[in-house]
Amino acid sequence: VTPRTDATQEVAWLSDAQLAEWRSLVALIMTLPPALDAQLKRDAGLNSFEYHVLAALSEAPERWLLMSDLAALAQGSPSRLSHAVGRLEQAGWVVRRSCPGAGRRIEAHLTDEGLRKIEDESPGHVREARRLVVDALTPEQLAALGEAARIIVDAIEPRCTEHLPPPDR
Amino acid sequence: VTPRTDATQEVAWLSDAQLAEWRSLVALIMTLPPALDAQLKRDAGLNSFEYHVLAALSEAPERWLLMSDLAALAQGSPSRLSHAVGRLEQAGWVVRRSCPGAGRRIEAHLTDEGLRKIEDESPGHVREARRLVVDALTPEQLAALGEAARIIVDAIEPRCTEHLPPPDR
DNA sequence: AAAGATTGATGCTTCAATCTTT
């Protein structure tokens, strides 16, 4: 596509170099998530989001977390989390209980079976993360990737990055 | 989660530094695609994949492309492409015709309306790409991101990267 | 028979509406 001189909202087109990098990034976000999903689905019967929910719970104090905090940690909407936790609860890996306090707060807890499940499945997932990313890059390349990722995530949702290392630009 | 010394398949855990970078990347692939999707859906009524299909066609000779080539360019499965082109054809932006040759080859063509559509919508998409990525990073950071992305994509599907600049490692 | 493409079913995500608790 070639740029249109639209008087409505002038937008600078991308240079050839910028376009090439942008396309590489687009290729990444089109292929990496499906690749990770496929490994998890095949080996663990989980999708990426469910895996991250279990992982986040496994690191919480006593494995309890407010649904709203869990949603932020797993980077999903309340609705998406509700559906996912429903499935995880069905499987016996998570339970919910209402918790006294303001609003209609509800806590989710990772059961012993859930802990065993995530412990069983993480080696396979880490192996895939190594194969496709961590071991495929030099430490410098990996660090640069991480830094760029933090800046972009920060540009998307300035407040939802507290749990990540700050982008130092 | 902590590593389990599973005799089955030794997997080296990630170092703290590796884990931090990995998590930043995971945050990126959890947030950037939804952000781009949201802009396209809101402003253009298209999802990312449909946009890429139109964009790929707009750059093809005479705006004709074999379905199989289009699938590779847009990085989607044949099935996904079929469904998407079905919707785009409904909207009048694409037409299909069978093309003589081996197998059951079918070509897709971007109509004039389709060309107008992608031309109308790309400025808004480029603006978002600039805001979230291109203008948020220094040229060096963008180049490093692109390079890492190419290496990872190459690790995922070694043959489907012909249309990207080669990763020079 | 094999490659190319499509179809239909299933499952997950999103969106809007709703319910509950303070």
Place this chain on the structure above:
DNA sequence: AAAGATTGAAGCATCAATCTTT
């Protein structure tokens, strides 16, 4: 009334099965 969470409907992706053409 407002925040937190859930629900159901609609849309898209994936998978397996199918159809078509050489």
